[in-house]
Amino acid sequence: LLQLGGTRKRLSIFFSDLISFTSFAEKLPPETVVNLLNEYLDAMTKVIFSKQGTLDKFEGDAIMAFFGAPLDQADHAKKACEAAVEMRQVLSQLHEKWHREGKPLLDFCVGIATGDVVVGNLGSKERFDYTVIGDTVNLCSRMESINRLYGTKILVDEATMQSSKDLFMFRKIDRVRVKGKAQATTIYELVMQKNLAGANIKFLHDFELGMQLYEKYEFEEAKQYFEAALNEMPKDFVTQMYIKRCDFLIKNPPVEKSGLIID
DSSP states (O other): OOSSOOOOOOOOEEEEEEEHHHHHHHTTTTTHHHHHHHHHHHHHHHHHHHHTTTEEEETEEEEEESSSSSSSTHHHHHHHHHHHHHHHHHHHHHHHHHHHHHHOOOOOOEEEEEEEEEEEEEEEEOOOEEEEEEEEHHHHHHHHHHHHHOOOOOEEEHHHHHHHTTTTTEEEEEEOOTTSSSOOEEEEEEEEGGGOOOTHHHHHHHHHHHEEEETTHHHHHHHHHHHHHHHHTTTOHHHHHHHHHHHHHHHHHHHHHHHOOOO
């Protein structure tokens, strides 16, 4: 009874990918790589299923999933964020086990985007998959890879942040023009659940004030808040990046306030 075709629906798309997996795989026997990868994928898939996510596919070491179909989920963005956070927690448990067994410690990044897509049975009459296509899917994939530029682990778009900000703490990271999109996208880091913020509150507060001043082109004042944030978290790459940007822009002020966007 399955038929080709799809319907337009608002979903949350989820991409995760291992960091530097290719170089890691080159150093170990194939059997070791497969066993370790299967253990990782099994643990992460269980988390996605526990949040009522739909596993779309495995692409090597990458996982693609979506939330909100085939069964409706009013809180699909929150479920996607919950899955990402819990996957990080499960990874910590795997790290303890792998450390005891003398195995390498894998790590991964996540991208989440929320928007309208076409979901359904797509392919040929002989073979098709239940999957999603659309601009939101492409954006999500790009955001997952952008993590590596910022030293972050979980990046989400504006729509996902707005739908989940009552449960999670986010910080604005940047406005970027991802490949294939003419308009810039504001990206956010999913930091943690709100009830676990604790000592991170001052860091996030100072960083947010720095971002507000930075976006007003008040670079000297912004730098002071970024430096205060860095005192709270000396190893934070994004804060270090913005201090360097402020130094550059203080010496080289932009001619027009047209929006600070990177490609």
